[in-house]
Amino acid sequence: EVQLVQSGAAVKKSGESLKISCKGSGYTFTNYWIGWVRQMPGKGLEWMGIIYAGNSETRYSPSFQGQVTISADKSITTAYLQWRSLKASDTAIYYCARRPPGGPFDIWGQGTTVTVSS
Amino acid sequence: QSALTQPASVSGSPGQSLTISCTGTSSDVSIYVSWYQQHPGKAPKLMIFDVTKRPSGISNRFSGSKSGNTASLTISGLQAEDEADYYCSSYATSFTYVFGTGTKVTVL
Numbered sequence: 001e002v003q004l005v006q007s008g009a010a011v012k013k014s015g016e017s018l019k020i021s022c023k024g025s026g027y028t029f030t031n032y033w034i035g036w037v038r039q040m041p042g043k044g045l046e047w048m049g050i051i052y053a054g055n056s057e058t059r060y061s062p063s064f065q066g067q068v069t070i071s072a073d074k075s076i077t078t079a080y081l082q083w084r085s086l087k088a089s090d091t092a093i094y095y096c097a098r099r100p101p102g103g104p105f106d107i108w109g110q111g112t113t114v115t116v117s118s
Numbered sequence: 119q120s121a122l123t124q125p126a127s128v129s130g131s132p133g134q135s136l137t138i139s140c141t142g143t144s145s146d147v148s149i150y151v152s153w154y155q156q157h158p159g160k161a162p163k164l165m166i167f168d169v170t171k172r173p174s175g176i177s178n179r180f181s182g183s184k185s186g187n188t189a190s191l192t193i194s195g196l197q198a199e200d201e202a203d204y205y206c207s208s209y210a211t212s213f214t215y216v217f218g219t220g221t222k223v224t225v226l
Contacts, residue, residue: 035215037162044121044220045154045162045205050213059213095161104152104167105207111161 002026004034004096004109011115012086019082020112022096029077030054033099036070036081039111040092050099051079088118122146122206122218129224130196138221140189140206146216150209151189153182157202165204166191193223201225 007021022034035050049060049070058070072079079096094112097105122142130136140151151169154162164173166182169189179194189208193200206218 037217045156045207045217046121047207047215047217050215061214097162104150104164105154105162106164106167106173108161108163 002098002107004098004107006094006096006109006112009113009115011117014088014116014118015085016116017082017084018086018114019080020094020114022079022081022109024053024077024079024098027098030074031100033101034072034079035097035099035105036068036079037095037097037105038064038092039095045095048081048094053077053079086114086116088116090114091116120146120216122208122216124204124206124218124221126219127222127224129226130193131226132196132198134196135192135194136196136223137193138191138204138206138223140191140208140218142187142208142216146187146208146210148208148210149184151182151184152207153180153191154205154207155200155202156205162205196225198225 005023030053033050033052036048038046048064051058051070051072053072069082096109098107099105122140128136153166155165156162165180169184170182181192183190204221
């Protein structure tokens with residue numbers, strides 16, 4: 001079964017760092033892109049950035065460039081989303097999603113809830 | 119890059135059809151428009167891609183179209199299980215994407 005399994009919920013304080021993960025299984029991890037999407041409480045979906053698992057080529061939305069870091073470790077078929085210094089406004093659910101070259105986001109992770117207190 | 123514009127809500131009775139629009143600039147609404155369904159507390163699910171294509175397992179009650187700068191999702195034979203939030207998405211340029219503002223579908 002093709003699936004993306006994300007790390008569990010995180011509760012942090014402002015200024016702390018965080019790295020959440022997204023593990024792919026059931027498919028050839030290096031043949032696909034992994035994207036990250038933010039959903040703030042009661043709000044819509046926002047595309048943050050994307051990484052090609054085969055060579056770690058990365059693209060960011062202008063809104064998130066410099067705010068987060070996307071990376072991947074193909075040896076363990078896992079992509080990551082990282083913050084160096086969290087803010088209360090980072091409180092949201094974060095989804096990873098698989099994208100085949102030229103295709104849509106076809107498989108989604110279950111989401112990771114990040115709560116940041118000020 | 120601004121979000122694509124969708125109506126905040128649409129509603130219909132069981133068995134009816136309804137259409138959700140998704141409007142942007144000519145460069146935003148490309149041939150790579152997708153639609154996602156999201157039930158409360160769940161991850162989004164791909165319903166339509168490349169404007170008109172359905173992934174395997176998606177009911178043919180869901181269909182997509184595009185005219186100019188507006189893409190549309192039509193749900194035919196509305197069922198209670200279709201009640202959810204729906205988001206359009208478009209691939210723009212240089213591996214950048216944009217989502218729509220989202221539409222809440224209510225089955226009366």
